[in-house]
Amino acid sequence: MPSDSIAAVERGPRANSQIKVEDAISVLSGHYGPFEDAPRLDPAHEVVLTILSQHTSDTNSARAFRLLMDRFGTLEAVAAAGTADIETAISPGGLARVKAPRIRQVLNLVLQLNGSLDLSFLREMPLDDAKAWLRQLPGIGPKSAGIILSFSLGRPAMAIDAHIYRVCRRLGLIGPKVNTEKAHEVLEAAVAPEQVFPFHVSFITHGRQVCKAHRPRCLECVVAHGCPSRDQFIDDGPEAAPPGGSRQRGAKSPMPHSLATGEVKT
Numbered sequence: 001m002p003s004d005s006i007a008a009v010e011r012g013p014r015a016n017s018q019i020k021v022e023d024a025i026s027v028l029s030g031h032y033g034p035f036e037d038a039p040r041l042d043p044a045h046e047v048v049l050t051i052l053s054q055h056t057s058d059t060n061s062a063r064a065f066r067l068l069m070d071r072f073g074t075l076e077a078v079a080a081a082g083t084a085d086i087e088t089a090i091s092p093g094g095l096a097r098v099k100a101p102r103i104r105q106v107l108n109l110v111l112q113l114n115g116s117l118d119l120s121f122l123r124e125m126p127l128d129d130a131k132a133w134l135r136q137l138p139g140i141g142p143k144s145a146g147i148i149l150s151f152s153l154g155r156p157a158m159a160i161d162a163h164i165y166r167v168c169r170r171l172g173l174i175g176p177k178v179n180t181e182k183a184h185e186v187l188e189a190a191v192a193p194e195q196v197f198p199f200h201v202s203f204i205t206h207g208r209q210v211c212k213a214h215r216p217r218c219l220e221c222v223v224a225h226g227c228p229s230r231d232q233f234i235d236d237g238p239e240a241a242p243p244g245g246s247r248q249r250g251a252k253s254p255m256p257h258s259l260a261t262g263e264v265k266t
């Protein structure tokens with residue numbers, strides 16, 4: 001659905017964008033893309049990687065995932081393992097005492113519900129049903145379900161993390177009273193299905209690199225012309241970079257949520 005046909009009520013109260021979401025996607029994708037090709041995991045492995053990625057950096061979660069698979073070989077073996085052994089394997093990734101029992105619990109629940117760890121049936125399910133199926137798993141909320149469906153299965157599911165939420169708020173694409181859960185619905189209605197993935201990777205990259213939480217670099221921002229928040233942050237200090245920033249054209253940006261990325265979440 002194009003953004004100009006979105007009723008204000010769908011964008012939430014007092015959304016005040018000066019740029020269409022499809023234009024923002026186009027500008028940001030053109031600026032930060034192309035993105036590195038990332039190997040796709042099957043959905044069960046993506047579930048585990050997503051749990052490992054919660055509240056830590058992509059670097060740490062990728063390291064913990066590799067260590068887990070090196071130690072156990074298969075997810076079936078992880079499901080059958082003791083929590084302490086899983087915790088030891090993933091400890092370099094952080095929060096291992098929380099994540100080890102969760103991973104074990106989730107894998108065993110999937111086995112109980114599905115009879116196997118093959119979640120490929122989620123590819124054919126209606127999108128809302130696929131989200132609901134994943135969200136019955138402990139620790140899998142709307143963002144995690146969106147990441148699994150989008151990154152593993154190529155489904156047009158929104159995954160709104162803190163970076164994307166902040167950029168959308170500042171650009172006025174969602175109103176100030178729209179919470180992150182509601183933002184999933186609002187933005188899924190606003191972004192065309194084929195644009196969901198470019199939206200995700202370009203907005204998260206913009207949030208990490210330029211539209212940072214504490215000191216957004218508005219003078220480097222390629223969508224500043226359409227940003228109603230710009231004046232509140234603008235700083236004409238001597239280090240300010242020119243509009244468009246110093247990013248080398250043609251360089252590939254790391255893919256968020258990738259096993260290969262070195263990006264650190266803030």
Ligand code: SF4
Binds near residue numbers: 170210
């Ligand atoms: S102008 Fe500033 S606040 Fe607005 S999107 Fe760009 S970096 Fe973020």
